[in-house]
Amino acid sequence: MAGQELIDNLNRALGLELAAVIQYMQHSFLVTGPEREVYRSFFRKQSGESHDHAETLGDKIVALGGVPTVEPGMIRQATDLAEMLRQDLALEREAMEAYMAAWESCKDTERPTRFMLEERIASEQIHIEELEKLTSERKANVTTEKITLRQVV
Numbered sequence: 001m002a003g004q005e006l007i008d009n010l011n012r013a014l015g016l017e018l019a020a021v022i023q024y025m026q027h028s029f030l031v032t033g034p035e036r037e038v039y040r041s042f043f044r045k046q047s048g049e050s051h052d053h054a055e056t057l058g059d060k061i062v063a064l065g066g067v068p069t070v071e072p073g074m075i076r077q078a079t080d081l082a083e084m085l086r087q088d089l090a091l092e093r094e095a096m097e098a099y100m101a102a103w104e105s106c107k108d109t110e111r112p113t114r115f116m117l118e119e120r121i122a123s124e125q126i127h128i129e130e131l132e133k134l135t136s137e138r139k140a141n142v143t144t145e146k147i148t149l150r151q152v153v
């Protein structure tokens with residue numbers, strides 16, 4: 001049986017993924033205005049992805065001898081799109097912390113779980129970066145206004 005600390009950390013990540021399933025779905029319901037055309041399906045896709053993540057976590061927790069949680073983490077809602085995106089970013093960051101903690105609690109005998117977590121952490125980081133761009137927390141560092149192309153002779 002795997003260490004209890006690892007199972008607890010995986011369960012924390014599972015609770016946050018369950019929260020993400022519901023939060024993204026709720027955001028897809030609540031988004032209104034012209035942005036709805038794009039963000040309704042964006043939020044539903046994110047909800048589906050969180051669902052897939054929750055499934056693999058639950059299966060892994062049982063494989064390691066634990067019992068998956070059925071308690072979602074905190075769910076946030078808003079009617080303003082920018083606020084929704086900030087809420088989703090906050091949730092993704094909490095999930096990242098849980099995944100990192102789970103990674104750190106993997107012993108040498110749990111290397112396959114560590115590899116699974118590394119793949120997950122890499123894909124969650126891309127989500128975080130995209131949400132940071134959507135909330136304009138992250139911007140390209142453009143220092144010049146003009147781009148001069150080399151002349152082809």
Ligand SMILES: [Fe+2]
Nearest residue numbers: 017049050053
């Ligand atoms: Fe996820």
